[in-house]
Amino acid sequence: MSSVSRTKMMKSSKLLRNTWPFRKSANLRHVISSVLLLGISTSPVHADNLLEVVDAALQNNLALNSAETGLRAAEYDVDINRAKFLPSLNASASTNWNDGKTHQHQAPSLDNGYNNHGVNITLSQTLFNLADIYSHSSAKVDLDIEKLRTEQTRQSIIRDTATTYFEYLKARAQIRATQAEFESSQTRLRLITRNVELGNVAGTERYEVLAQKERTANTLRSLKKDQRIVLTKLETLVLQPVSPDFDLQSAVDFEPIGNQQQRQLNQVMYESDYQLLIAQRQVTQSRQALKETGADFVPSLKGSIGYTYDNTNDATANVFPDKGVTEEAKYALTLDVPILNGGRDYYRYEQNKVNIEKAEIDLEDRKQQSQQSFDEFIYNINDFSASLDSLAEIIKANYASYIGIQKAHKLGTRTITDLLSAESKLFSSIRDYENARYDYIITTLQLNDRIGNLTPVTIGKIAEQMSPMNDSKADSPIPFHLLAQ
Template structure:
């Protein structure tokens, strides 16, 4: 567009806006042009928040993440519990018995015998060799590693959910803003045409077309508002508090395609940092370690122990030791346990674990295939949105020029109301498509970073740098005015 054209458009827009403020009774042409410049204002119902604040609050308050972190801290104790198999065990036991007996004799008096005996036993034992314990400890360490990866994956999921829902809300707001402006235009046109029909200046059939479009737009707007309430509820559930997103994407942000060299680097990162793949790899490692642990049941184990026993019995009637007196005994034990047969249970468990390895390897390959498919899909979507935004800019400019032309022609009587309504619908549809593509580009970008394991506060911060407060917008027009002056 030439400089002269840009100046002409800006003057026209300014004139139309002033006309809307100064005049209450205007023509259809002026009503529509002003409606394009007036936005839909949504009242704040909760505390305002920018993207970084929302994500930060979600990481602090989200119950799913808190649960995952608590589970991780709990699983870390499994290492200490399992480590106890390699440490010595010390057992102490003590006993005391009071014996009170009476012997009834056939001749002579009965004899009573009351006495106490007591003793102490101390046993120190240590496993000297058990291959199964070694493999079990390694298996526990892998379990903790898996739990750590799952916790970090949950953290990235929370960041993804909070940020994408934030942009879904902004996308919904843009849709509502454009649809509300379209509805305002339909209402104003319907009032004007109704009056003209009553005055006999216009055929009554034109009123019904405008009425149908107005009701259709009102129904669309109602659905959009309902959907936005649902989105806001989802966002509040993620952050565990009521809020209202008050930062939006700047109009000057560039939505560039991902070049092939950058795509290859991101693909490499996927196979080194993607949490789905890392967890699947650890599952394969665990299944192989479990097979080793099961196989260790066929290997002999060696255990050593030292026991000390002290026993004191003061039975006065006893004539032979140790029934009467103190007994001390030290026992040194070395136990070799060689498994022979237990009904085949260990053998079948070993064979079962072989299939578990095969299953986890299949799952790993499936995870690779799915991750690659998702990666390609995100790349295709991002590049497509980038290309479509360039086309949609041209479409909006063309539809706006077409609408203005048909609007003038209708005023002169050379175009029908159907032509005008069709041009209006095309204009607002292209605006909604343009806004959707902008937010969908960012949403797919966030999801791509989560897939490759690169979604963090730094990533969100780079996106937040390209956002500004909603109150800082120079106009609430549903039309991207910067597109009309290029």
């Protein structure tokens, strides 16, 4: 490895919390000529930068609104379980009209109509119930899980919105290069057709140029279709029209992530990855469920105080309370000892023991999946970083080759097939370069999502590296940062 390569690999990419691994580099030597310049007219529209689009998605996205609403509902579960520890007061009142008739053989029938009414007030309090204690703890764990899921949804909205934004820019860059190739093929077709008519070249050369033009036109049509699909997806996430007209600034370089920083980011992942945190809480949740079912075997104690008032107005009554008012106070202390319920509690307890084992297995599986995703993101980011320098050199080499073959074709020493092949290689290398640039950014966003570090602050750091696109930048299919100052 050369000293320059070692120096580059030793540089820190600064991809820690709320940072962005970009650095500006000096502009490369001018490598294009007027032959490849492409004029694209744009209509004036409102330009939305990345941070504005992400903020709009966080405000409007229905999935996030649903998650936040579910969180508010889950907060009441804790209050519902807390109510088991508070006293309950119940009151009831009743009134009855009694109308009776007694038919006698030896005497006249007797009619008896009277009203009795009364009230009852009972104050009760659970003094000890282990199941209620564990149930309350389980409700708090459930709330923690719901909070994590809400934050995970919020981060997913940021990830999906930002990556779709860059997918749109990626498609736009592809269209820009392919449009330039298409217009170049159109110009060549007109020239070759004119030369065939004048008898300067063989007619077969026109067919090769025509075939390449149609292939390019078909590719361009597919790219525009894909761009419309991406824009529709972005507007669905944001729920409003979007015009992504901010792009990465010129002369931005992308660095690899070194070994030391990989270890730091890996540690952050195990502390902040929402999927891991949720899996850990689910293990705790299973253990709480086991404690809750185990409490079904423990006695519970409940106390109550009641007061009853009854007023009976039965004129024919001849037993207590006869005709009059009855007041009664009742004090109760109830000890409930579970003995046997057909084995249901026992099997529930055993089932929850198995559920703990399953939750622990799921947690370990989640750790392995997160680690695998983390490693893949690191490998891809470093591969994109390493490939960008090579792709830049390939563009310059292909351009120089294209210019040379173009001159040789005019002199008659190279065929039209050679020229078309050189042009295809040039524009393919441009598209490969643009793909690597935006894929680096998209993968970095996914990495930040994996380690639980994707926030509006992180997006703001990215937005600082972007600026509005204008006509002068859109004029050339060559990547902007390869242009000389």
